[in-house]
Amino acid sequence: MLIVMTTTPNADEANSLARTIIENKLAACVQILPPMTSVYVWDGSVQTESEHLLLIKTLEEKFDDLERFINANHSYDVPEIVAVKSEAVSNEYLKWINEYVGTR
Numbered sequence: 001m002l003i004v005m006t007t008t009p010n011a012d013e014a015n016s017l018a019r020t021i022i023e024n025k026l027a028a029c030v031q032i033l034p035p036m037t038s039v040y041v042w043d044g045s046v047q048t049e050s051e052h053l054l055l056i057k058t059l060e061e062k063f064d065d066l067e068r069f070i071n072a073n074h075s076y077d078v079p080e081i082v083a084v085k086s087e088a089v090s091n092e093y094l095k096w097i098n099e100y101v102g103t104r
Helices: 011-023 060-073 091-101
Strands: 002-008 029-032 036-042 045-058 082-085
Touching: 002 011, 002 060, 011 029, 011 045, 011 060, 045 060, 045 091
Parallel strands: none
Antiparallel strands: 002 045, 002 082, 029 045, 036 045
16 A cells, blocks of 8 residues: 655635545545645745645555656646555455455
8 A cells, every 4th residue: 555645725725635545446445635835946045835735545556557647637837746565454455445445
């Protein structure tokens, strides 16, 4: 299982991406965290912006499709797409993800 992270500039885009990711079976769950402050470098200068973090629960086999989807549907020129492999997942939770995402 992977947890894929991306950020959005507002709640509307976060909700839209999350719903469409689920509807397209690219993940079984997307959690949207409340606004946070991100400090980063863009175009050579330090930026400070409010963003929402999405935690996307999916399978490794879905990463390439999910990455393409985020790149095609995100408002950022270079959206954050970072995947972390889960070291341990409960059997029932992983079974649920597998049943919904449908690759195993």
